[in-house]
Amino acid sequence: MKDLLPDIERWRRDGERIAVARVVDIEGSGPRLPGAAMAVTESGEVAGSVSGGCVEGAVVGEALSILDGTTKPRVVTFGYSDDEAFAVGLTCGGTIHLFIEELAW
Amino acid sequence: MTTAPDTPLFDRYAELLRTETPVALATIIEGDQTGAKLLVTTDGAEPLGTLGHPDLDRVVARDAIAELEAARSGVRSYGPEGQTTPEDLIDQPTIRVFVESHAPPPQMWIFGAVDFTAALARVAKILGYRVTVCDAREVFATKRRFPMADAVRVTWPTPIFDELGAELGPRDAVCILTHDPKFDVPAVQGALATRVGYIGVMGSRKTHDKRMERLTEVGVDDDGFNRLMSPIGLDLGARTPEETAVSICAEIIARRTGKGVPSLRDASGPIHS
Structure with a gap:
């Protein structure tokens, strides 16, 4: 999260609303650790x-739907186990759980 | 576009991250109050925010401090009032809380202000270590020679271990690159007296053998020798200071993960064959 602070602060100065996705859990092979x-x-x-x-493109979609109020803050799972595997699966075969919410706290 | 909301908790969190103050951020990721947060520090201050119930806050704050001390982030489950035992959770809705830990960076102390030191300090910085370079020779132990180090200390090993050795823990590393017995021996003794997770000592096989004799003379026992990675580094065939630095850092990672990759310590014959 620390790496994101300069961008987040710049966006906030510009009055932009921001959604943050964080890895909360991984199963099997996952490239990034929780946090x-x-x-x-x-x-x-x-x-x-x-x-x-692998999944950043799909995360942008999820993040935008939270910012426009279509979806609520929630855990989103990506991996071979879900139906959308071919669309947004991880090439390493693992599963990652992300929590996505608006930065409004 | 609607206006960006105020973010008082985030602002405090960002300030703690910037100043590298240990902090854990607990967020309810599943439950009635999804998104609720508690910001926990180790300085004894009241946590900021709330997860919706004082007992839940108290239990999560306690767990978050433990996670922070282990530098671990992950999801934990609770009952609505902080219940954690399985019996108490029967017929209760489960609240899942993500605890994100920001522990202080691990430390690496490097003894000996040589070319290998500069390369090792650079690689260690990439891996997120707070690097301290120590040498008793004032001419060599300068910030100008090691601009990448967080601290450069002109000191013999014993005083710095006496002063700061208690800070070292399982995530930290001591790398002794001096290959001079009058420096190596007290550095190894100092390191063995701490809880440091990794101790590596540089030198050829011949230097290593002599050093082992001297360490035995001063009373280092088998438990002590088992903690020493000597000669330091993986058996990569590294030659340059930079390659050697990679072999040392790779060995530190391998020791932590418990992977059976070959260390120079467990091989024989010349290091550069």
């Missing part, structure tokens, strides 16, 4: 990463 974080602004700017680049 790895990624921030997404309303205008779609991104800082940080939560995997080796």
Whole structure:
């Protein structure tokens, strides 16, 4: 999270709303440990990463749907075990659980 | 576009992260109050925020401090009032809490202000260590020669271990690169008296053998020798200071993860064959 602070502070100065996705749990092979974080602004700017680049695209979509109120803060799971595996699975075969919420605390 | 919300808890959290103050952030990720937060520090101050019930706050704060001390982040489950025992959780809704720990960086102390030291300090910085370089020779132990180090100390080993050795723990490393017995021996003795997780000592096989004799003379026993990685580093065939630095840091990682990769200590014959 520390790495994201400069971007987050710049965005906040510009009055942007921000969603933050954090890795909370991994099963099997996962590229980033719990605590790895990624921030997404309303205008779609991104800082940080939560995997080796496998799921970041899908996370942006989830983050934007939280910022526009379509979904509530929640745990989102990516991995071979879910139906969308081919769309946004991890190439390493692991499963990651992310908690995504607006930075409003 | 709606206005960005105020973020008082985040602002405090960001300030603690910037100043590298140990902090744990607990967030309810599943439960009635999803998103609720508690910010816990180790200085005895009241945690900031709330997870919705004082007993839950108290139990999570206690657990968060333990996670922080182990530098671990992960998910824990509780009942709505902080219950943790399985009997108390029957027929209770489960609250899942993610505890994100920001422990202080691990430390690496490097003895000997040589070329290998500069390379090792650089690689250690990449891995997130707080690096201290120590040498008794004022001419060599300068910040100008080791700008990447967090601290450069002109000192013999014994005084610095007496002063700060108690700070060292299982996540920390002591690397002794002096390969001069009058420096190595007190550095090894000092390191063995701490809880430090990794002790590596540089030198050729010949230096190593002589050093072992001297250490035996001063009373280092088998438990002590088992903690020493000597000669330091993995058996990579490293030659340059930079390659050697990688072999040392790789050995530290391998010791932590318990992977059976070959260390120079467990091999024989010349190091650079």
